[in-house]
Amino acid sequence: MDFQLLAQKALRDESLSRDEARSILTASPDEFEPLLDAALHVREFHFGRRVKLCLLLNAQSGICPEDCSYCSQSKISNAPVEKYRLLAPEKIVARAGEAVEAGATRFCMAIAARGATQRDIEQIGHAVEQIKSDPKTAHLEICTSLGLLNEQKCRDLKAAGVDYVNHNLNSGPNFYPKICSTHTFSDRLDTLRNVQSAGLSTCAGGIVGLGETLDDLLDMAFALRELGVTSIPINVLLRIKGVSLENNAPVTGQHALQAMCLMRLTNPRAEVRAAAGREKLGDLQPRVLWPANSLFVDGYLTTPGESAAVVKQWVEAAGFYIEQPVAA
Numbered sequence: 001m002d003f004q005l006l007a008q009k010a011l012r013d014e015s016l017s018r019d020e021a022r023s024i025l026t027a028s029p030d031e032f033e034p035l036l037d038a039a040l041h042v043r044e045f046h047f048g049r050r051v052k053l054c055l056l057l058n059a060q061s062g063i064c065p066e067d068c069s070y071c072s073q074s075k076i077s078n079a080p081v082e083k084y085r086l087l088a089p090e091k092i093v094a095r096a097g098e099a100v101e102a103g104a105t106r107f108c109m110a111i112a113a114r115g116a117t118q119r120d121i122e123q124i125g126h127a128v129e130q131i132k133s134d135p136k137t138a139h140l141e142i143c144t145s146l147g148l149l150n151e152q153k154c155r156d157l158k159a160a161g162v163d164y165v166n167h168n169l170n171s172g173p174n175f176y177p178k179i180c181s182t183h184t185f186s187d188r189l190d191t192l193r194n195v196q197s198a199g200l201s202t203c204a205g206g207i208v209g210l211g212e213t214l215d216d217l218l219d220m221a222f223a224l225r226e227l228g229v230t231s232i233p234i235n236v237l238l239r240i241k242g243v244s245l246e247n248n249a250p251v252t253g254q255h256a257l258q259a260m261c262l263m264r265l266t267n268p269r270a271e272v273r274a275a276a277g278r279e280k281l282g283d284l285q286p287r288v289l290w291p292a293n294s295l296f297v298d299g300y301l302t303t304p305g306e307s308a309a310v311v312k313q314w315v316e317a318a319g320f321y322i323e324q325p326v327a328a
């Protein structure tokens with residue numbers, strides 16, 4: 001496959017055919033560098049060599065009634081994670097200050113829940129209003145990940161100043177029933193449509209290494225394109241002790257990168273975010289910046305990650321630079 005031809009199609013905003021998209025996931029070791037170069041071509045066109053840093057807060061931890069089999073916070077997980085209810089607004093605001101200190105320009109908060117209650121929405125809304133009215137933190141893009149949401153809750157978040165709502169598809173629709181029984185793929189699509197109807201930007205991605213087929217990854221990539229998702233986090237399964245999928249086969253670095261290239265070439269204008277598990281790519285980790293333009297720093301929901309200082313070093317060594325606040 002000539003991957004530069006796929007890059008040209010992506011730059012014209014044309015959809016790849018399914019066979020073209022599949023060729024990204026089946027690229028041979030000899031085709032790996034040309035594939036990364038094609039992804040970089042599209043990434044540079046839309047995002048230059050900028051890297052957006054994101055900092056995450058687990059605002060309610062370990063008490064989810066859902067049964068997602070990959071998740072350390074689900075009701076079927078035995079992983080020893082912290083358990084606490086929704087943090088008070090001042091704690092959320094304090095973490096936003098840490099995001100600024102780390103050089104992040106997006107602050108993401110998530111709760112372990114089937115879906116935020118109206119009270120949760122109000123409490124988070126108070127925190128977001130404070131973040132957006134403080135000159136030190138006002139420039140932060142705010143993303144909330146609050147489970148299933150109806151349109152009114154999305155409108156309330158928008159009114160409080162939230163910019164993005166995250167709700168991952170995680171995989172394709174055919175595989176979804178194998179990883180969760182308490183809600184459906186179409187429940188997730190409904191939430192994403194409610195987010196869009198409320199005028200918020202969508203953040204939705206998935207996890208590589210759940211046991212999915214290449215077709216499931218392709219289904220997810222095209223579903224994200226059809227939705228017009230603007231931010232796509234790609235996680236590599238963390239095989240956390242006590243979580244149902246802890247014995248899954250590890251994902252190779254090449255496959256993880258191919259999945260990120262798939263997202264870049266099928267969703268060329270979207271931010272692609274190398275999320276949890278990228279640290280497992282070892283020497284290949286800097287290559288995530290060929291397809292991805294965004295990284296998390298200072299850890300994930302229940303697992304540690306690299307510090308902002310470490311990330312900045314390898315980002316710059318790879319020839320990229322950290323995005324600065326627009327109104328700084």
Ligand code: SF4
Pocket residue numbers: 064065066067068071072073074075111112113114147
């Ligand atoms: S809904 Fe979210 S927090 Fe709850 S089990 Fe699923 S992934 Fe984990």
